[in-house]
Amino acid sequence: MTERVYLDWNATAPLRPEARAAMLAALDAGNPSSVHAEGRAARALVEDAREAVARLVGAAPRDVIFTSGGTEANVLALTPALQVGADTAPRDRLLVSAIEHASVRSGGRFPTNAVDIVPVTPDGLVDLAALAARLEALAVENTGIRPLVSVMHANNETGVVQPIAAAAELVHAAGGILHVDAVQSAGKIPCDIGALGADLMTLSGHKIGGPKGVGAVVLRSAAIHVSDPLLKGGGQERGARAGTENVAAIAGFGAAAAAAARDLAAAGPAMATRRDALEAQVAAGSPQTCVIGGAAPRLPNTSLLAAPGLKAETALIALDLAGLAVSSGAACSSGKVGASQVLAAMGVPPAIAAGAIRVSLGPATTERDVAAFVDAWNGLVRRLSKGGCGIAA
Structure with missing residues:
Protein backbone atom coordinates (compact mmCIF):
# COMPACT_ATOMS: atom_id res chain seq x y z
CA MET A 1 0.00 0.00 0.00
CA ALA A 259 3.31 24.08 21.76
CA ALA A 260 2.68 26.32 18.74
CA ALA A 261 4.12 29.34 20.55
CA ARG A 262 7.15 27.31 21.62
CA ASP A 263 7.85 26.04 18.09
CA LEU A 264 6.95 29.16 16.11
CA ALA A 265 10.45 30.59 15.63
CA ALA A 266 11.81 27.36 14.16
CA ALA A 267 8.73 25.92 12.44
CA GLY A 268 7.98 28.92 10.23
CA PRO A 269 11.36 29.15 8.48
CA ALA A 270 11.54 25.36 8.11
CA MET A 271 8.15 25.24 6.41
CA ALA A 272 9.08 28.16 4.15
CA THR A 273 12.21 26.31 3.04
CA ARG A 274 10.16 23.23 2.14
CA ARG A 275 7.48 25.33 0.43
CA ASP A 276 10.04 27.23 -1.66
CA ALA A 277 11.76 23.99 -2.66
CA LEU A 278 8.40 22.53 -3.72
CA GLU A 279 7.60 25.54 -5.88
CA ALA A 280 11.06 25.61 -7.44
CA GLN A 281 10.89 21.92 -8.35
CA VAL A 282 7.41 22.32 -9.79
CA ALA A 283 8.57 25.29 -11.87
CA ALA A 284 11.45 23.24 -13.23
CA GLY A 285 9.39 20.14 -13.98
CA SER A 286 6.14 21.72 -15.20
CA PRO A 287 6.81 25.36 -16.13
CA GLN A 288 3.18 25.91 -17.17
CA THR A 289 2.23 25.68 -13.48
CA CYS A 290 1.53 29.00 -11.78
CA VAL A 291 1.58 29.85 -8.08
CA ILE A 292 -1.52 31.94 -7.38
CA GLY A 293 -0.70 34.79 -5.01
CA GLY A 294 2.98 33.96 -5.27
CA ALA A 295 4.03 37.60 -5.65
CA ALA A 296 2.49 38.63 -2.31
CA PRO A 297 3.62 37.90 1.25
CA ARG A 298 2.31 34.46 2.19
CA LEU A 299 2.12 32.00 5.01
CA PRO A 300 5.31 29.93 5.04
CA ASN A 301 3.46 26.68 4.43
CA THR A 302 0.97 27.42 1.64
CA SER A 303 1.12 27.03 -2.16
CA LEU A 304 -1.90 27.37 -4.43
CA LEU A 305 -0.96 25.76 -7.74
CA ALA A 306 -2.79 25.70 -11.05
CA ALA A 307 -2.11 24.71 -14.63
CA PRO A 308 -4.20 25.36 -17.76
CA GLY A 309 -6.50 22.52 -18.70
CA LEU A 310 -6.15 20.78 -15.35
CA LYS A 311 -9.40 20.20 -13.44
CA ALA A 312 -9.38 20.18 -9.66
CA GLU A 313 -11.64 17.13 -9.44
CA THR A 314 -9.32 15.10 -11.66
CA ALA A 315 -6.19 16.31 -9.90
CA LEU A 316 -7.56 15.58 -6.42
CA ILE A 317 -8.54 12.03 -7.34
CA ALA A 318 -5.23 11.33 -9.06
CA LEU A 319 -3.17 12.73 -6.21
CA ASP A 320 -5.26 10.88 -3.62
CA LEU A 321 -4.71 7.61 -5.46
CA ALA A 322 -1.00 8.41 -5.45
CA GLY A 323 -1.17 8.68 -1.65
CA LEU A 324 -1.23 12.49 -1.39
CA ALA A 325 -3.78 14.43 0.67
CA VAL A 326 -4.23 17.95 -0.71
CA SER A 327 -7.20 20.27 -1.23
CA SER A 328 -8.91 22.29 -3.92
CA GLY A 329 -9.24 25.24 -1.53
CA ALA A 330 -11.24 25.81 1.62
CA ALA A 331 -12.19 22.58 3.41
CA CYS A 332 -15.60 23.87 4.46
CA SER A 333 -17.93 22.75 1.67
CA SER A 334 -18.86 19.17 2.62
CA GLY A 335 -16.39 17.64 0.19
CA LYS A 336 -17.57 19.68 -2.77
CA VAL A 337 -15.16 20.95 -5.41
CA GLY A 338 -16.67 24.22 -6.61
CA ALA A 339 -15.73 27.65 -7.88
CA SER A 340 -13.58 29.64 -5.47
CA GLN A 341 -14.94 33.05 -4.50
CA VAL A 342 -11.43 33.99 -3.41
CA LEU A 343 -9.97 33.39 -6.86
CA ALA A 344 -12.91 35.10 -8.53
CA ALA A 345 -12.32 38.16 -6.35
CA MET A 346 -8.67 38.16 -7.42
CA GLY A 347 -9.66 38.07 -11.08
CA VAL A 348 -8.08 34.69 -11.76
CA PRO A 349 -9.40 33.38 -15.12
CA PRO A 350 -12.05 30.69 -14.57
CA ALA A 351 -10.11 28.16 -16.67
CA ILE A 352 -7.16 28.49 -14.27
CA ALA A 353 -9.21 28.76 -11.07
CA ALA A 354 -11.05 25.55 -11.93
CA GLY A 355 -7.85 23.57 -11.52
CA ALA A 356 -6.35 25.24 -8.47
CA ILE A 357 -4.89 22.84 -5.89
CA ARG A 358 -3.84 23.97 -2.42
CA VAL A 359 -0.78 22.33 -0.91
CA SER A 360 -0.30 23.20 2.77
CA LEU A 361 2.66 21.89 4.70
CA GLY A 362 3.24 21.46 8.40
CA PRO A 363 6.14 21.19 10.85
CA ALA A 364 6.28 17.42 10.25
CA THR A 365 6.47 17.69 6.43
CA THR A 366 9.70 16.15 5.12
CA GLU A 367 11.79 16.52 1.97
CA ARG A 368 10.53 13.10 0.95
CA ASP A 369 6.95 14.32 1.26
CA VAL A 370 7.74 17.29 -0.96
CA ALA A 371 9.47 15.08 -3.51
CA ALA A 372 6.50 12.71 -3.63
CA PHE A 373 4.14 15.58 -4.38
CA VAL A 374 6.44 17.16 -6.98
CA ASP A 375 6.77 13.87 -8.87
CA ALA A 376 3.03 13.27 -8.88
CA TRP A 377 2.10 16.85 -9.75
CA ASN A 378 4.61 17.26 -12.56
CA GLY A 379 3.53 13.97 -14.09
CA LEU A 380 -0.12 15.00 -13.87
CA VAL A 381 0.51 18.37 -15.47
CA ARG A 382 2.59 16.89 -18.27
CA ARG A 383 -0.24 14.48 -19.11
CA LEU A 384 -3.22 16.77 -18.79
CA SER A 385 -2.20 20.43 -19.04
CA LYS A 386 -1.87 22.45 -22.22
CA GLY A 387 -0.57 25.98 -22.79
CA GLY A 388 0.71 28.59 -20.38
CA CYS A 389 -0.76 29.76 -17.10
CA GLY A 390 -1.49 33.28 -18.29
CA ILE A 391 -1.34 34.99 -14.90
CA ALA A 392 1.53 36.54 -12.96
CA ALA A 393 3.09 34.27 -10.37
Whole structure:
Protein backbone atom coordinates (compact mmCIF):
# COMPACT_ATOMS: atom_id res chain seq x y z
CA MET A 1 0.00 0.00 0.00
CA THR A 2 1.25 3.49 -0.88
CA GLU A 3 2.46 5.41 2.15
CA ARG A 4 0.22 8.43 2.70
CA VAL A 5 1.61 11.96 2.54
CA TYR A 6 -0.51 14.57 4.33
CA LEU A 7 -0.28 18.04 2.76
CA ASP A 8 -3.58 19.56 3.89
CA TRP A 9 -2.55 21.24 7.14
CA ASN A 10 -4.65 24.35 6.37
CA ALA A 11 -7.77 22.15 6.49
CA THR A 12 -6.76 20.64 9.81
CA ALA A 13 -3.46 20.06 11.54
CA PRO A 14 -2.83 16.59 13.00
CA LEU A 15 -3.46 16.46 16.72
CA ARG A 16 -0.33 17.36 18.66
CA PRO A 17 0.82 14.82 21.27
CA GLU A 18 0.63 17.54 23.91
CA ALA A 19 -3.00 18.23 23.02
CA ARG A 20 -3.91 14.55 23.06
CA ALA A 21 -2.35 14.09 26.50
CA ALA A 22 -4.09 17.19 27.89
CA MET A 23 -7.45 16.04 26.57
CA LEU A 24 -7.14 12.55 28.01
CA ALA A 25 -6.19 14.00 31.38
CA ALA A 26 -9.24 16.31 31.32
CA LEU A 27 -11.91 13.83 30.22
CA ASP A 28 -12.93 13.02 33.79
CA ALA A 29 -12.90 16.64 34.96
CA GLY A 30 -15.85 18.05 36.87
CA ASN A 31 -18.09 20.95 35.91
CA PRO A 32 -15.94 24.10 35.88
CA SER A 33 -18.85 26.15 37.28
CA SER A 34 -19.08 24.01 40.42
CA VAL A 35 -17.52 25.33 43.63
CA HIS A 36 -16.37 21.99 45.05
CA ALA A 37 -12.87 20.58 44.60
CA GLU A 38 -13.70 18.70 41.41
CA GLY A 39 -15.23 21.82 39.90
CA ARG A 40 -12.28 23.96 40.92
CA ALA A 41 -9.89 21.47 39.32
CA ALA A 42 -11.84 21.67 36.06
CA ARG A 43 -11.86 25.47 36.27
CA ALA A 44 -8.08 25.42 36.66
CA LEU A 45 -7.74 23.45 33.44
CA VAL A 46 -9.90 25.97 31.58
CA GLU A 47 -8.01 28.95 32.97
CA ASP A 48 -4.60 27.41 32.26
CA ALA A 49 -5.72 26.94 28.65
CA ARG A 50 -7.02 30.50 28.53
CA GLU A 51 -3.58 31.76 29.54
CA ALA A 52 -1.86 29.65 26.88
CA VAL A 53 -4.19 30.84 24.10
CA ALA A 54 -3.76 34.44 25.25
CA ARG A 55 0.04 34.14 25.17
CA LEU A 56 -0.04 32.85 21.60
CA VAL A 57 -1.57 36.13 20.40
CA GLY A 58 -0.22 38.59 22.97
CA ALA A 59 -3.52 39.10 24.80
CA ALA A 60 -4.62 39.13 28.42
CA PRO A 61 -6.25 35.87 29.58
CA ARG A 62 -9.41 37.67 30.72
CA ASP A 63 -9.96 38.75 27.09
CA VAL A 64 -10.20 35.21 25.68
CA ILE A 65 -13.72 33.84 25.12
CA PHE A 66 -13.91 30.13 24.29
CA THR A 67 -16.34 28.99 21.58
CA SER A 68 -17.11 25.81 19.65
CA GLY A 69 -14.78 26.79 16.80
CA GLY A 70 -13.77 29.49 14.34
CA THR A 71 -17.18 29.82 12.72
CA GLU A 72 -18.99 30.43 15.99
CA ALA A 73 -16.21 32.81 17.03
CA ASN A 74 -16.68 34.84 13.83
CA VAL A 75 -20.46 35.01 14.24
CA LEU A 76 -20.10 36.02 17.90
CA ALA A 77 -17.66 38.80 16.98
CA LEU A 78 -19.58 40.14 13.98
CA THR A 79 -22.46 41.80 15.78
CA PRO A 80 -23.76 45.36 15.90
CA ALA A 81 -23.77 45.00 19.70
CA LEU A 82 -20.09 45.80 20.25
CA GLN A 83 -19.33 48.32 22.96
CA VAL A 84 -16.03 50.14 23.40
CA GLY A 85 -15.73 51.69 26.82
CA ALA A 86 -18.57 54.12 27.40
CA ASP A 87 -19.63 54.02 23.74
CA THR A 88 -22.67 51.76 23.79
CA ALA A 89 -24.15 52.79 20.42
CA PRO A 90 -24.47 49.83 18.04
CA ARG A 91 -22.25 49.34 15.03
CA ASP A 92 -24.37 50.10 12.01
CA ARG A 93 -22.28 48.92 9.05
CA LEU A 94 -20.07 45.89 8.42
CA LEU A 95 -17.29 45.97 5.82
CA VAL A 96 -15.64 42.66 4.90
CA SER A 97 -12.95 41.85 2.35
CA ALA A 98 -13.96 39.84 -0.70
CA ILE A 99 -11.72 36.91 0.29
CA GLU A 100 -13.08 36.22 3.76
CA HIS A 101 -14.16 32.84 5.06
CA ALA A 102 -17.81 32.04 4.38
CA SER A 103 -18.71 32.60 8.04
CA VAL A 104 -17.52 36.21 7.69
CA ARG A 105 -18.86 36.85 4.19
CA SER A 106 -22.30 35.84 5.44
CA GLY A 107 -22.27 38.99 7.59
CA GLY A 108 -22.54 37.51 11.04
CA ARG A 109 -25.51 39.12 12.77
CA PHE A 110 -25.70 42.16 10.49
CA PRO A 111 -28.62 42.50 8.06
CA THR A 112 -27.67 41.94 4.43
CA ASN A 113 -28.22 45.58 3.48
CA ALA A 114 -25.71 46.67 6.13
CA VAL A 115 -22.81 44.61 4.73
CA ASP A 116 -20.34 46.01 2.19
CA ILE A 117 -17.67 44.02 0.32
CA VAL A 118 -14.19 45.51 -0.02
CA PRO A 119 -12.31 44.33 -3.14
CA VAL A 120 -8.84 42.82 -3.29
CA THR A 121 -5.95 43.28 -5.71
CA PRO A 122 -4.95 40.63 -8.28
CA ASP A 123 -2.28 39.53 -5.79
CA GLY A 124 -4.99 38.74 -3.25
CA LEU A 125 -4.32 41.66 -0.91
CA VAL A 126 -7.16 43.73 0.47
CA ASP A 127 -7.37 46.96 -1.53
CA LEU A 128 -6.49 49.56 1.10
CA ALA A 129 -7.36 52.47 -1.21
CA ALA A 130 -10.82 50.99 -1.74
CA LEU A 131 -11.22 50.46 2.00
CA ALA A 132 -10.23 54.06 2.72
CA ALA A 133 -12.61 55.34 0.05
CA ARG A 134 -15.52 53.33 1.43
CA LEU A 135 -14.88 54.48 4.99
CA GLU A 136 -14.72 58.07 3.78
CA ALA A 137 -17.94 57.66 1.79
CA LEU A 138 -19.70 56.25 4.86
CA ALA A 139 -18.57 59.24 6.91
CA VAL A 140 -19.99 61.61 4.28
CA GLU A 141 -23.27 59.69 4.15
CA ASN A 142 -23.63 59.61 7.93
CA THR A 143 -21.20 61.44 10.19
CA GLY A 144 -22.29 59.34 13.16
CA ILE A 145 -21.68 55.96 11.55
CA ARG A 146 -19.71 53.38 13.54
CA PRO A 147 -18.33 50.76 11.14
CA LEU A 148 -17.06 47.30 11.98
CA VAL A 149 -14.47 46.03 9.50
CA SER A 150 -13.37 42.39 9.11
CA VAL A 151 -10.15 41.47 7.30
CA MET A 152 -8.54 38.05 7.71
CA HIS A 153 -4.88 37.86 8.71
CA ALA A 154 -4.00 35.24 6.10
CA ASN A 155 -6.13 33.67 3.42
CA ASN A 156 -6.90 29.99 3.82
CA GLU A 157 -6.65 29.24 0.07
CA THR A 158 -3.74 31.36 -1.20
CA GLY A 159 -1.89 31.88 2.09
CA VAL A 160 -1.59 35.60 1.26
CA VAL A 161 -0.91 37.62 4.42
CA GLN A 162 -2.96 40.80 4.63
CA PRO A 163 -1.70 44.31 5.61
CA ILE A 164 -3.58 44.27 8.88
CA ALA A 165 -1.66 47.04 10.67
CA ALA A 166 -2.25 49.42 7.75
CA ALA A 167 -5.94 48.47 7.61
CA ALA A 168 -6.20 49.05 11.36
CA GLU A 169 -4.92 52.62 10.98
CA LEU A 170 -7.59 53.38 8.39
CA VAL A 171 -10.37 51.78 10.41
CA HIS A 172 -9.48 53.45 13.68
CA ALA A 173 -9.08 56.86 12.01
CA ALA A 174 -12.68 56.44 10.81
CA GLY A 175 -13.88 55.59 14.32
CA GLY A 176 -14.33 51.93 13.45
CA ILE A 177 -13.53 48.58 15.04
CA LEU A 178 -11.36 45.97 13.31
CA HIS A 179 -12.05 42.24 13.52
CA VAL A 180 -9.32 39.89 12.28
CA ASP A 181 -9.92 36.24 11.47
CA ALA A 182 -6.56 34.72 12.47
CA VAL A 183 -7.64 31.10 12.15
CA GLN A 184 -4.99 30.34 9.50
CA SER A 185 -2.17 32.57 10.72
CA ALA A 186 -1.98 31.77 14.43
CA GLY A 187 0.83 29.34 15.11
CA LYS A 188 2.38 29.82 11.64
CA ILE A 189 3.49 33.46 11.79
CA PRO A 190 3.65 36.04 14.60
CA CYS A 191 0.09 37.00 15.44
CA ASP A 192 0.12 39.64 18.18
CA ILE A 193 -3.25 41.32 18.56
CA GLY A 194 -1.73 44.57 19.80
CA ALA A 195 0.99 44.80 17.16
CA LEU A 196 -1.57 44.15 14.41
CA GLY A 197 -3.96 46.75 15.77
CA ALA A 198 -6.90 44.34 15.82
CA ASP A 199 -9.76 44.95 18.24
CA LEU A 200 -11.17 41.42 18.01
CA MET A 201 -9.47 38.28 16.77
CA THR A 202 -10.81 34.78 16.13
CA LEU A 203 -8.95 31.47 16.45
CA SER A 204 -9.63 27.76 15.92
CA GLY A 205 -8.10 24.90 17.88
CA HIS A 206 -7.73 22.32 15.12
CA LYS A 207 -5.71 24.63 12.87
CA ILE A 208 -2.82 24.61 15.35
CA GLY A 209 -2.86 20.94 16.32
CA GLY A 210 -5.62 21.07 18.90
CA PRO A 211 -8.95 19.26 18.71
CA LYS A 212 -11.82 20.13 16.42
CA GLY A 213 -14.84 21.83 17.95
CA VAL A 214 -13.12 24.53 19.98
CA GLY A 215 -12.10 28.09 19.16
CA ALA A 216 -11.94 31.55 20.67
CA VAL A 217 -12.73 35.22 20.31
CA VAL A 218 -9.87 37.33 21.64
CA LEU A 219 -10.44 40.97 22.59
CA ARG A 220 -7.80 43.68 22.46
CA SER A 221 -8.78 44.86 25.93
CA ALA A 222 -11.47 44.57 28.55
CA ALA A 223 -12.90 47.87 27.24
CA ILE A 224 -14.39 45.92 24.30
CA HIS A 225 -17.58 44.11 25.19
CA VAL A 226 -20.05 41.95 23.26
CA SER A 227 -23.30 43.14 24.82
CA ASP A 228 -25.51 40.66 22.94
CA PRO A 229 -24.09 37.13 23.31
CA LEU A 230 -24.85 34.65 20.56
CA LEU A 231 -25.66 31.98 23.17
CA LYS A 232 -27.54 33.19 26.23
CA GLY A 233 -28.09 31.23 29.40
CA GLY A 234 -25.95 30.37 32.37
CA GLY A 235 -23.44 33.20 32.15
CA GLN A 236 -20.31 31.17 31.42
CA GLU A 237 -17.29 32.86 29.82
CA ARG A 238 -18.00 36.00 31.82
CA GLY A 239 -21.43 36.21 30.27
CA ALA A 240 -20.15 36.23 26.68
CA ARG A 241 -20.98 32.63 25.79
CA ALA A 242 -23.42 30.47 27.73
CA GLY A 243 -23.09 26.72 28.11
CA THR A 244 -20.87 24.44 30.16
CA GLU A 245 -17.34 24.68 28.80
CA ASN A 246 -15.94 21.71 26.86
CA VAL A 247 -13.13 21.19 29.34
CA ALA A 248 -11.29 18.44 27.45
CA ALA A 249 -11.33 20.31 24.13
CA ILE A 250 -10.31 23.57 25.78
CA ALA A 251 -7.44 21.82 27.58
CA GLY A 252 -6.28 20.38 24.24
CA PHE A 253 -6.55 23.81 22.62
CA GLY A 254 -4.44 25.33 25.37
CA ALA A 255 -1.77 22.64 25.09
CA ALA A 256 -1.64 23.09 21.31
CA ALA A 257 -1.37 26.87 21.70
CA ALA A 258 1.54 26.50 24.11
CA ALA A 259 3.31 24.08 21.76
CA ALA A 260 2.68 26.32 18.74
CA ALA A 261 4.12 29.34 20.55
CA ARG A 262 7.15 27.31 21.62
CA ASP A 263 7.85 26.04 18.09
CA LEU A 264 6.95 29.16 16.11
CA ALA A 265 10.45 30.59 15.63
CA ALA A 266 11.81 27.36 14.16
CA ALA A 267 8.73 25.92 12.44
CA GLY A 268 7.98 28.92 10.23
CA PRO A 269 11.36 29.15 8.48
CA ALA A 270 11.54 25.36 8.11
CA MET A 271 8.15 25.24 6.41
CA ALA A 272 9.08 28.16 4.15
CA THR A 273 12.21 26.31 3.04
CA ARG A 274 10.16 23.23 2.14
CA ARG A 275 7.48 25.33 0.43
CA ASP A 276 10.04 27.23 -1.66
CA ALA A 277 11.76 23.99 -2.66
CA LEU A 278 8.40 22.53 -3.72
CA GLU A 279 7.60 25.54 -5.88
CA ALA A 280 11.06 25.61 -7.44
CA GLN A 281 10.89 21.92 -8.35
CA VAL A 282 7.41 22.32 -9.79
CA ALA A 283 8.57 25.29 -11.87
CA ALA A 284 11.45 23.24 -13.23
CA GLY A 285 9.39 20.14 -13.98
CA SER A 286 6.14 21.72 -15.20
CA PRO A 287 6.81 25.36 -16.13
CA GLN A 288 3.18 25.91 -17.17
CA THR A 289 2.23 25.68 -13.48
CA CYS A 290 1.53 29.00 -11.78
CA VAL A 291 1.58 29.85 -8.08
CA ILE A 292 -1.52 31.94 -7.38
CA GLY A 293 -0.70 34.79 -5.01
CA GLY A 294 2.98 33.96 -5.27
CA ALA A 295 4.03 37.60 -5.65
CA ALA A 296 2.49 38.63 -2.31
CA PRO A 297 3.62 37.90 1.25
CA ARG A 298 2.31 34.46 2.19
CA LEU A 299 2.12 32.00 5.01
CA PRO A 300 5.31 29.93 5.04
CA ASN A 301 3.46 26.68 4.43
CA THR A 302 0.97 27.42 1.64
CA SER A 303 1.12 27.03 -2.16
CA LEU A 304 -1.90 27.37 -4.43
CA LEU A 305 -0.96 25.76 -7.74
CA ALA A 306 -2.79 25.70 -11.05
CA ALA A 307 -2.11 24.71 -14.63
CA PRO A 308 -4.20 25.36 -17.76
CA GLY A 309 -6.50 22.52 -18.70
CA LEU A 310 -6.15 20.78 -15.35
CA LYS A 311 -9.40 20.20 -13.44
CA ALA A 312 -9.38 20.18 -9.66
CA GLU A 313 -11.64 17.13 -9.44
CA THR A 314 -9.32 15.10 -11.66
CA ALA A 315 -6.19 16.31 -9.90
CA LEU A 316 -7.56 15.58 -6.42
CA ILE A 317 -8.54 12.03 -7.34
CA ALA A 318 -5.23 11.33 -9.06
CA LEU A 319 -3.17 12.73 -6.21
CA ASP A 320 -5.26 10.88 -3.62
CA LEU A 321 -4.71 7.61 -5.46
CA ALA A 322 -1.00 8.41 -5.45
CA GLY A 323 -1.17 8.68 -1.65
CA LEU A 324 -1.23 12.49 -1.39
CA ALA A 325 -3.78 14.43 0.67
CA VAL A 326 -4.23 17.95 -0.71
CA SER A 327 -7.20 20.27 -1.23
CA SER A 328 -8.91 22.29 -3.92
CA GLY A 329 -9.24 25.24 -1.53
CA ALA A 330 -11.24 25.81 1.62
CA ALA A 331 -12.19 22.58 3.41
CA CYS A 332 -15.60 23.87 4.46
CA SER A 333 -17.93 22.75 1.67
CA SER A 334 -18.86 19.17 2.62
CA GLY A 335 -16.39 17.64 0.19
CA LYS A 336 -17.57 19.68 -2.77
CA VAL A 337 -15.16 20.95 -5.41
CA GLY A 338 -16.67 24.22 -6.61
CA ALA A 339 -15.73 27.65 -7.88
CA SER A 340 -13.58 29.64 -5.47
CA GLN A 341 -14.94 33.05 -4.50
CA VAL A 342 -11.43 33.99 -3.41
CA LEU A 343 -9.97 33.39 -6.86
CA ALA A 344 -12.91 35.10 -8.53
CA ALA A 345 -12.32 38.16 -6.35
CA MET A 346 -8.67 38.16 -7.42
CA GLY A 347 -9.66 38.07 -11.08
CA VAL A 348 -8.08 34.69 -11.76
CA PRO A 349 -9.40 33.38 -15.12
CA PRO A 350 -12.05 30.69 -14.57
CA ALA A 351 -10.11 28.16 -16.67
CA ILE A 352 -7.16 28.49 -14.27
CA ALA A 353 -9.21 28.76 -11.07
CA ALA A 354 -11.05 25.55 -11.93
CA GLY A 355 -7.85 23.57 -11.52
CA ALA A 356 -6.35 25.24 -8.47
CA ILE A 357 -4.89 22.84 -5.89
CA ARG A 358 -3.84 23.97 -2.42
CA VAL A 359 -0.78 22.33 -0.91
CA SER A 360 -0.30 23.20 2.77
CA LEU A 361 2.66 21.89 4.70
CA GLY A 362 3.24 21.46 8.40
CA PRO A 363 6.14 21.19 10.85
CA ALA A 364 6.28 17.42 10.25
CA THR A 365 6.47 17.69 6.43
CA THR A 366 9.70 16.15 5.12
CA GLU A 367 11.79 16.52 1.97
CA ARG A 368 10.53 13.10 0.95
CA ASP A 369 6.95 14.32 1.26
CA VAL A 370 7.74 17.29 -0.96
CA ALA A 371 9.47 15.08 -3.51
CA ALA A 372 6.50 12.71 -3.63
CA PHE A 373 4.14 15.58 -4.38
CA VAL A 374 6.44 17.16 -6.98
CA ASP A 375 6.77 13.87 -8.87
CA ALA A 376 3.03 13.27 -8.88
CA TRP A 377 2.10 16.85 -9.75
CA ASN A 378 4.61 17.26 -12.56
CA GLY A 379 3.53 13.97 -14.09
CA LEU A 380 -0.12 15.00 -13.87
CA VAL A 381 0.51 18.37 -15.47
CA ARG A 382 2.59 16.89 -18.27
CA ARG A 383 -0.24 14.48 -19.11
CA LEU A 384 -3.22 16.77 -18.79
CA SER A 385 -2.20 20.43 -19.04
CA LYS A 386 -1.87 22.45 -22.22
CA GLY A 387 -0.57 25.98 -22.79
CA GLY A 388 0.71 28.59 -20.38
CA CYS A 389 -0.76 29.76 -17.10
CA GLY A 390 -1.49 33.28 -18.29
CA ILE A 391 -1.34 34.99 -14.90
CA ALA A 392 1.53 36.54 -12.96
CA ALA A 393 3.09 34.27 -10.37
